[in-house]
Amino acid sequence: MGQPSRLPPPPPPVGRRIFHLLAASGTTLMSLVIPEHPYILLIGGGALLALGMEASRFRVGVFNRLFMLVFAPILKQSEVSEVSGATWFLIAAFFTFYFYGPEVALPVLLFVAVGDPAAALVGTHLPGPRFWGKSPSGGVAFVVAALAIWAVLCALGFGEWSSAVIIAAVIASLVELSPLPVDDNLTVPLIAGAVMTLAISLGL
Numbered sequence: 001m002g003q004p005s006r007l008p009p010p011p012p013p014v015g016r017r018i019f020h021l022l023a024a025s026g027t028t029l030m031s032l033v034i035p036e037h038p039y040i041l042l043i044g045g046g047a048l049l050a051l052g053m054e055a056s057r058f059r060v061g062v063f064n065r066l067f068m069l070v071f072a073p074i075l076k077q078s079e080v081s082e083v084s085g086a087t088w089f090l091i092a093a094f095f096t097f098y099f100y101g102p103e104v105a106l107p108v109l110l111f112v113a114v115g116d117p118a119a120a121l122v123g124t125h126l127p128g129p130r131f132w133g134k135s136p137s138g139g140v141a142f143v144v145a146a147l148a149i150w151a152v153l154c155a156l157g158f159g160e161w162s163s164a165v166i167i168a169a170v171i172a173s174l175v176e177l178s179p180l181p182v183d184d185n186l187t188v189p190l191i192a193g194a195v196m197t198l199a200i201s202l203g204l
Contacts, residue, residue: 017117024089024113024185025149031102032158040097047090054083088185100193104200107165108192110153111146111172112185118145119176134177142173164199168192 027046031039057064058081076085089112096105123138146169153159172192176184 017120020085021113021117023086024116025110027090027093028106028109028113031097031106036097036102040094043090043097044094047087047094050087050090051083054087083183085183085185088183092186092189096189096193100197104168104193104196105189106153107146107150107159108168108172108189108196110149111142111169111192112176112188114149115142115146115169115172116176116184116188118142119173136177139173139177142176143169146172162200163204164196167199167204168196171195 027043030042034042053063053067057067071084089109092112093105093109096109100108119134119138119142122141123135147166150159150161150165150169154161159165169192172188175188175191180187
């Protein structure tokens with residue numbers, strides 16, 4: 001098991017947190033007003049377009065300079081030379097809706113949309129041990145924010161409470177905390193969605 005690191009990573013830019021919250025939640029909530037199949041086609045097209053843009057900027061210097069000119073304030077340092085989290089999120093949105101359906105995709109994508117910024121905000125400002133550069137307090141904030149946004153959706157009549165939803169929120173926070181080699185915008189919804197699907201099949 002990894003040893004806790006004493007020095008936390010530098011806080012993500014505020015602009016990135018705001019962009020992540022608005023873009024990811026907006027993309028997900030569009031599924032409430034667009035029929036399922038057109039939405040999947042739309043989000044799949046968006047993912048292909050984003051991948052094409054990423055491939056172009058890595059191959060053509062002028063495209064990368066233009067990309068950085070526009071998006072530098074909301075990018076992590078690693079995203080200068082790697083696929084951005086926004087692109088990974090679009091890919092995850094397509095596959096979660098395609099394989100799991102809206103009952104699962106809606107909550108797990110919203111968990112990423114609100115839980116990830118909450119974890120970053122709390123985890124980088126509270127003292128305490130770090131595991132793989134991340135704070136357990138951020139994981140708690142992830143779960144609280146995830147369940148809070150689901151409570152709002154349920155109050156508005158767009159969702160229902162179940163043990164499967166709560167399990168998915170906890171699993172999503174654990175995946176976000178884990179040192180997986182793939183971007184958590186992709187791994188969190190896919191893994192949490194798979195666990196939630198299993199939980200539903202078990203009647204939870």
